[in-house]
Structure formats: structure tokens, C-alpha cells
Amino acid sequence: MERWGKEMKLGRPDGISIIVDEENENVMEFVDDLYSRTSKEKVKIYKLSDSSFELKEKEEHLKTELEGSLETVEKFIGFILAKQNALIQSSTSSGKLYQVSTKKGNAEISTSFRAENNKVIVNIRVRGYGNAPELIFNKINNEIKFFKEV
């Protein structure tokens, strides 16, 4: 709100807000009564309509191969995610789901591993809204890259 308030003139109506169905047969009688009890100047009437935005969740995906046993690689990825303060939400044999909170927002990370010829194929997906997914994804990616280079 702070960030967007001035730019977009964000605000909320003063006083008490009441939503009434326009189709209701008593609505005129209700407004009439309201005017008589307060004053016409103090009552403001707006029309509301449904408005939805098609905002897509962002998802970053990383698929990489790491050398080592499944256990070692899982442990390594677990360490990298712990560095991002990602907390595990659920764990199955097929993969793990993490939740991470940052100043830029929250994101969900899912990981899965598959062992293949002394290598492990790692799939990491980061989902969420705003900048958080990209930010976290980049951090994870950089860590893995750094590791691979070393």
C-alpha cells in the first residue's frame, strides 16, 4: 500500500461502508430512511461491479545434472534451500515442497531427483507472485552454478 498508494491514488471510503443489493425491493425505502436520520450530504452511494484480473503465477524452472549419489545430491540441494531459509512443507518419495518467505514476498519451491548413471537429474521449480520467485530462483541457480564451477 505504501509503495503504490500515491502513484495509484489508492484509498478507502470514509465512515461506515455498507453493501446493498441494488435489486432489492426495499433499497429506496432504506436510503430514504438513511437520509432522514443523518443528512443527504453525509451519505455517498457508489455502484460496485465484479472485476477480475488474469494474473498468472510466475514459475522458474531449473533442470540440471549433478554428480554423486542421490543421497548426497539431495543433501546438497537441501543445504542450498536451507541457506534461503526455505522450510519444508511436505516430503514424498517423488519430491519435496518448500515454502520461503523473503522481503520481496513468498515463494514455493518444489524439488525432485532422479538418479541416472552416477548422476542425479535435479528438477527445481520456484513458483509465486511478484519478484520473489525470480529472486530466489536466481540465488539457487547461482549456488548450483558456483558449485559446478568449483
Added chain:
Amino acid sequence: MGNFPNTDWECVKKCLKPVELVLDDDLETHKRTDRTRRTELWNNIVANSQKLKDGACGDLEKDISQEISGKIRLAKLLLATAAFEIKEDNPIIGEFNETELNLIKELERFALFEHRSIEENVGSIYRHQEGFYELITDYYEKGYSNLDSIWKNQSILMDLKRAINNRYGKIQKRIKEITIACIDQYGLSWVKLSILIKVKDSEQKRGEIFRDAEAKIEKLEAELKKYEFIETENQSLKDKLSQIDSKLFRKEIENDAAQKILDSLKEEKSRLEQRYSEMGVLLDSQMRGIDDKRRELDKKITELETERLQYKEKMQEENQKIVENELSKIAQLKDDLQNKENALLAEKYQVDIKKNEVSEKLNQITDVMKGKTVRFVTQEDAKMYELNLLARVETKLHNFPVKIFNPLERKKYTINSWEDHYRFDQKEEIYQGDNTNYAEAEAKNPLNVRLVYLVEEKRFKLFGEKQKKMAVEAISLNHLKDYANFGFDTNRATLSEFLMALSTSIKSAEIGKYYHVVGIASPTGWDERVIEHIRSNDFVSRYLSRNVSVCIIDSVTGDVFYNPTDNGMVDLIDIFKPEFNREKVERIKKYVLEKFKLKDYIVFNDVFEETKEMREIVNKAFYDIEKEGKGKTRYIKDMGLILEIRI
């Protein structure tokens, strides 16, 4: 386990690895661990617990599963508490409420005790080092010693309660051991446990009673100062009376003159008696005061005993120990008070006896003035009778096996050897001034020797401290001052003297709970009142004790008196009874009666020299003839003892 054969224990162990890693460390370590590591541990715990739930390690029995879930929860709580404590913005904190977070924070403070030896802990607590003292008192004051209370707390998760009990139960046990060691080593003074209000209350009360009793004794001592010289006054009056008595006996003074002196001493006598009475009242009131205090302690004992039993039932060993410690201190104080009371009682007993001494002495003088027969016993005869008594008793006690019935234990002891015996006397009473030839004085005079033989048994038959079971005592009772001053004595032993001689024996037998047999021998015989009293049951129950059996012996006539209902004494009387060779006594009697045909009186010394018989045999013969009404003994100056014919 048997019901679940498919459980893969290796897998379970592996899954619990991160949990164990967390629980192996204390809160402080976790607080200093970096966030990544903490998050990693948390994630591993969550992932593994999911694995276990999904049955990756097979099925688990319900109670094992519950235990595991509690452990997992506690490990997570420990990590969350660490984050909470360092004020980390970490969602893991949100999994627990503040009660749970704070409880672990508090309980973890005590983990410190677990990692050091008991001795180290005790030392630190006692020296108030490193905050250990504050920590342990806090532990009790905040009620952490009672982990059971967490079961009542609704806001703590069930599996967590179980795990807390397991983890901190160990620390609790350790703290108990430390507390007990502290109490054993340093007593209770270091503890300020508000949970043990009753103990503190009792400590305070005990202190008050102790101070109160001390003050009472101090006050009593100050008041008794007034009577500091009462003993000297008593002795001086008795000396004056002895002088008159001796002069009367030697016909150095007429009855009228003696009566005049006696009248002049009346006032002194009644003043002395009055003062003894006052002293008795004073001692009585103090005794009552101390007795009341002892009763107060009894009340405290009852309260604390209840407390102790409760702790025992609840298995709260350290609290039980604290109460027991206080109880033993009360018992100590009670003993102390009892001793004070006993001392007062003994003092009172002596005061009561002494009060009558002068009157008794006066009665005896009056008896002499009225012409009543008195026995004349010389210094050397008295000495001889004393030695006879000791030799006789010692010989008989060494005529093994000696069989003595102990009525307290209802058991007959067969004695084949004496392990311990001792003798003491009052010889200092015969010394007269600095010029006394001590050896000569001791050889000439009786010394009021007391000979005591003890039967002791080890507490546990073969080992343990020795405990007195029985004592056999022979007492020689003489008026030492009279022998030292005048060389002879004519006064029979009085009731006061009898009671005085017994007082220490009764007291120590009652305290030591053993059976004491006493024989008291007097060469001048016994006042009728003593003989009369010793035979009456009423007197025995009132003045004597069930721990003591007593007989009195007339050394000259060989008569012994004791209470016929006293079973203990019936068996032992032979030990004390003087034996005279009947034939010899009869021969002397015949010799004396023959002489009576020619003379009206017989001089003791003549018979003694002519017959070459032992003095006690001649004495016995003289007094036997007197008893049979055929003669009368008398003392004549320059001639000594004579026996006059009685027709």
C-alpha cells in the same frame, strides 16, 4: 515389537538421526548455531517424520510411535525456542505457543547440572559460584522439581509433555542427587526453599526454642546464685550437729546443754529448709518451662513426619531428605532439652534430699538424748567393713559362671568373664587441710568406694558399638567427715543419704536403658525409715526405677534388706550378703556369756586380744547378744566399745 515384524529399525534410527542431533545439544548451543544449519536440521526432521508416518520404515507400535512423535516435537521446539530467543523472524516459531517456548527456555537452564559431576555441582552451589546456587534455588522455588504439573497444562501438546518428562526427568533426577549431596555435606543452611515452608517454619521455631531454653537456663543460673552458699551452710550446720552428737556420745556434754545448743540452731535450720524449698520451686518451674518447649517440638515433629511421609509417597526423595534433616536437628535439640531437664531433675532430687538431711541428723541426736542405743563404729572398723564388702563382692562376681536375671529383657545372662569394671570413691572428703598425710588418711579411713561391674554386648552380636546391658554395683556408705574429725561414727545411714547414693545410678540406668543392681552397705546400720521404705512397694515405685534393683546391708550384723517383690534382687542377694563363720561367732558368744558370769561388762578390745579372733567376728557376736536381749553395747571413753550384761 513382536507384533510388527516388518519394522525396519535401521531405517527408524536413520530417520531419527537429526532429532537426536538436536536433542544432544542444549538450548544455548542451538542459539549459537547459524540459521542455515538450524533450517537444515528442521527440514530434515520434518522430511524424516513424514517418511516415518508414510511407513517408509515399516509399521510401528503405538507407544513407540507416540514416543517418536514426542521426540520429534521436542527437537522442533528446541530449534524454535532458539530462534525465538535470538528474536529471529522465523516461521518455525509459529508452530508453538508461548507457554511451550518459555517452558523449554526455563527447563533448559538446568541442563547445566547434567554435564558436570555431582561433586563439582555441590562445590559450585555451596560457594555460590557461576550462578549455580541461584539456579538450584530457582529450580525449587518455581516448582520445576514437580514435572508432573505439566500434565495438567492444557496448552502443551500431549506428545510434547511426554518428551519433556523423558528429557527433563533425567535432569530432575540429577538435581535430586545434587540436592541430597548438598544436604549431606553442608546441611540445610544453604537452601532457601520456599516450597518447604514447614521446614523453614520449623527451623525458625527450633531457633526460638533453643534461644528460649538458653535464656531460661541463664536466668535460672542467675537466680540460683542466691543459693550459691547453701551447700556450705548445710555442711556447717551438719558439722555443728555432728559435734554435739559426738560430745553427747562421749558424755562430754549434758543433755540440757545439748538441747540449748540445738534450740539455738533451730532458726538456722528452718532458714536453710526454707531456702531449699525456694530452690526446689525455682527448679520445678524451670523444669516445667523446658518440658513445655519439648512438647512444642513434639508438635513440630508430628507435622514434619506427615510431610515426610507425603514426600516419601510421592517419591520426592530430596524433599524427604530435607525434612528428615530437620527432624534429626529437632531430635538433637529435644535431646539437649531432655538433658537440661534431667540435670534440673537431678538438682531438684538432691535439693529435696538435702532439705531433709539436717532434720534427720537432728532426729538422731534427739534419739541419743532419749537414750536410744546407737552403734559405735571406729574408723578402722569402718575401713575393714568397706574392704570386706569389696573383697566379698569381687570374689563372688568372679566365681564363674555368674548367672544374673535381667528383668528388663526377661533374660538370664550367664557371665563367664567381666570385660569392664571400675571403682571410684570420695577420698577427698577425708583430707583435712594442707597438712594431711594423704596415704595415712586413706589407709585409716573408709573412702566410700563404689565398685561397678558391667555386662556389655555389641550391638550386632559380633560388631557394632558396645551397649551396657547390666551393671552390678557395691557401694560403701560412711559418714566420712565424722571418721576424719572424730575417728568414729555412731549415726545410722539416713533416707537422704540412701537416696543420694542412688541418684546417679538411677539416672544413668534410665538414660542408658540398662539394668542396674545396687547393694549399699553401712557399718553404722540403717535408719528404720529406710528399712521400712525399702520394703514397701509404694516407695519403690515412687522413688526408685524399674531399671534399678537395690538392697541395703548392715555390715556389722550382716542383715540385708530389700523389696521381696524385686525379682532381680532375689537372685543376686547372695552377692552382697556378708557371711560370718557361724561356728566362730558362736564360740565368741559362748566366751562372752561365760565372762558375764563373772563380770557385768566385757570390753571389746579384751575379747579381741584374748581370743585372737577377727574384729568382725567379735563385733557380730557382741551385736548378736544385744539383739537377743542378753546385753547392751555402749561406748566408754578410754575403754571403747563394751557390752553390758542385761538381766
